[in-house]
Amino acid sequence: MDDGVSGTTFDRPGLNRMLGDVEANQVGTVIVKDLSRFGRDYVSVGLYTGRIFPKHDVRFIAVNNGVDSAMGENDTMPFINVFNEWYARDTSRKIRLVKEYQGKSGEHLSVNPPYGYQKDPEDPKKWIVDPEAAEVVRWIYAQCMAGYGPTQIARMLKDRKVFTPSIYLRGKGRHPTKTSEGDYSWGQKSVSYILAQNAYTGCTTNFKTRKASYKDKRVRRNPPEKQVTFENTQEAIIDKATWERVQQIRQNRRRLTKTGKVSMFSGLLFCGDCGAKMYFETGKNFNFNQNRFLCSKSRRLVNPCTAHYIRECVLYDLVLEHLRQTLSFAREHEDMFVAQLGQQAELIQKRELEVRRKTLVAAQARLLELGKLFQRIYEDNVNGKLTDEQFSNLSASYMEEQKILKGQIPGLTAEQESREAAATNVSQFLKLVRKYTEISELNATIVNQLIHKILIYAPEKVNGKRTQRITIVYNFIGEIPEGEESIAV
Missing domain, CATH: 1.10.287 (Helix Hairpins)
Structure with a gap:
C-alpha cells in the first residue's frame, strides 16, 4: 500500500518492496484495482507489464480495466495508460496555474508558517506571531549580532533546553514535514535556516523553488529574478535593518582559530590598499595586547600586498573613541550632523x-x-x-x-x-544614536549594529613617526565626513 504517494512516480516504498519480490521470483500474480493505481507513467507501466512481469512469469490483473495477462494481450491497455498519464499531466498543469495565481496575488504558498508564526484561527490564509516561538527567533538573531555562529547558537539552545521547531510544533498540534532526534537537539542547519528567512521582516517571498515537471520530484532553487516578494503581509518579528545586517555578518563568516579565540572585529576588517580581508592572528599563549589583524594578501607569492597589520588592542581603543565622539556629536548637533552627511552624499553622487x-x-x-x-x-x-x-x-x-x-x-x-545615488539612511542611524546614550566598552553587538566595515591601510612615516590610517564605514551612513566638528581616525 502506498497511501498518499502519487502514481506519477515509481519510487514508492510499497511498490519498491513488491518489485523487489518480483525480481526475487517470489510473486506469481499482481492484482490492482485499475491501471492508474499501478502507475500514471505510460513508459514505466509498459516496461513492467510488457517485459519485466513476463520475464518473471508474473500474471498481471487490472480489475476495472478488464486486463489479465493470462488471457493474452489487451489492445486497449496502451490507450488507457496514455489517458492515465494525460490526466496526471492535465491535473498538474491546473494546480500550477492556481498556485501561480495565488503566489502572484501575495498569498502564502507554503503549507506551514515558519517557526515563530502560526495560522490565524479566523483566517487560515494569514499568519500571526506565535509569542513563545517568536522570542526564540529574536534571541537567535541577537546571538548572531553578538558574534556567535549557527553551530554555537545551536549548542546554546540545547543547553538552555529549548524545544526544537519540530518538537515544539508537534506539541502545538501541528505536523511538521521534518522531525529531529531529541527534544533539544538543535542543528546548525535549523539555525541557519531561521537566520536566512526574510519572512521574519513581515514580507512574503513566493516561487523560491520549482520542479521541472510533475514526473521530477526534485526541488530546484529559483534565481532571485524569478522570485516575487510582497511587503507587510504579516507582523514583523525582526526589523529589516537587523535582518539585513545579519545577512552581511553571515556572508563574512567568522572562523574560529585553532585556539578557539574569535575577535569581535572578525569579518569586518579589510585592507584599505588592496581590498582583501584582514585575518585574525592569535596564539595559545597570546594575550589581548598581542592579538593582531594581518592583510590576507601579504603572504602571497604572486602580487603580494605590503606586510602591514594592526593590533587588536589598538583597534579597540581607536574604534571605541571614534564611536564615542561620533555618537556624541550626532546627539548634540543633530542638524549639523545631518547636513554634513547630506553634503558628503552629494559629493559622492557627483x-x-x-x-x-x-x-x-x-x-x-x-x-x-x-x-x-x-x-x-x-x-x-x-x-x-x-x-x-x-x-x-x-x-x-x-x-x-x-x-x-x-x-x-x-x-x-x-x-x-x-542622477540618484543610494541615499544615506540617516534616520536609521540616529535611532541607534539614541539607543546608545553612553558606550563604556565595546562588544560584538554594538560593533555589528553600528559598523559596516573597517579599512586598514599600510603605515606611513610622518615626521619620523609611524602613522597608520583606518577608515570606519558605518551602517546606514557610510564614512563620516571629515571637518572641524567631525572625527577622523
Whole structure:
C-alpha cells in the first residue's frame, strides 16, 4: 500500500518492496484495482507489464480495466495508460496555474508558517506571531549580532533546553514535514535556516523553488529574478535593518582559530590598499595586547600586498573613541550632523555620476567607431583586400563587442538620467544614536549594529613617526565626513 504517494512516480516504498519480490521470483500474480493505481507513467507501466512481469512469469490483473495477462494481450491497455498519464499531466498543469495565481496575488504558498508564526484561527490564509516561538527567533538573531555562529547558537539552545521547531510544533498540534532526534537537539542547519528567512521582516517571498515537471520530484532553487516578494503581509518579528545586517555578518563568516579565540572585529576588517580581508592572528599563549589583524594578501607569492597589520588592542581603543565622539556629536548637533552627511552624499553622487558620464560617452563613441570599422572591412572584402575568412573573423569580433556595448548603454543612460545615488539612511542611524546614550566598552553587538566595515591601510612615516590610517564605514551612513566638528581616525 502506498497511501498518499502519487502514481506519477515509481519510487514508492510499497511498490519498491513488491518489485523487489518480483525480481526475487517470489510473486506469481499482481492484482490492482485499475491501471492508474499501478502507475500514471505510460513508459514505466509498459516496461513492467510488457517485459519485466513476463520475464518473471508474473500474471498481471487490472480489475476495472478488464486486463489479465493470462488471457493474452489487451489492445486497449496502451490507450488507457496514455489517458492515465494525460490526466496526471492535465491535473498538474491546473494546480500550477492556481498556485501561480495565488503566489502572484501575495498569498502564502507554503503549507506551514515558519517557526515563530502560526495560522490565524479566523483566517487560515494569514499568519500571526506565535509569542513563545517568536522570542526564540529574536534571541537567535541577537546571538548572531553578538558574534556567535549557527553551530554555537545551536549548542546554546540545547543547553538552555529549548524545544526544537519540530518538537515544539508537534506539541502545538501541528505536523511538521521534518522531525529531529531529541527534544533539544538543535542543528546548525535549523539555525541557519531561521537566520536566512526574510519572512521574519513581515514580507512574503513566493516561487523560491520549482520542479521541472510533475514526473521530477526534485526541488530546484529559483534565481532571485524569478522570485516575487510582497511587503507587510504579516507582523514583523525582526526589523529589516537587523535582518539585513545579519545577512552581511553571515556572508563574512567568522572562523574560529585553532585556539578557539574569535575577535569581535572578525569579518569586518579589510585592507584599505588592496581590498582583501584582514585575518585574525592569535596564539595559545597570546594575550589581548598581542592579538593582531594581518592583510590576507601579504603572504602571497604572486602580487603580494605590503606586510602591514594592526593590533587588536589598538583597534579597540581607536574604534571605541571614534564611536564615542561620533555618537556624541550626532546627539548634540543633530542638524549639523545631518547636513554634513547630506553634503558628503552629494559629493559622492557627483563623483559617481561623472564616472558614469565618461563611461557612457566612451561606450557611445566606441559604438560609432565599430559601425565605421564594420563598413570598412565589408568594402575591403568586396574589393578583395580581405579574404572571406578574415572578414568573418573580424566581423564576428566587432559584432560581439557591439552586442556588449548595446547591452551596457541603456543601463548607463538610465543611471545618468536618474542622477540618484543610494541615499544615506540617516534616520536609521540616529535611532541607534539614541539607543546608545553612553558606550563604556565595546562588544560584538554594538560593533555589528553600528559598523559596516573597517579599512586598514599600510603605515606611513610622518615626521619620523609611524602613522597608520583606518577608515570606519558605518551602517546606514557610510564614512563620516571629515571637518572641524567631525572625527577622523
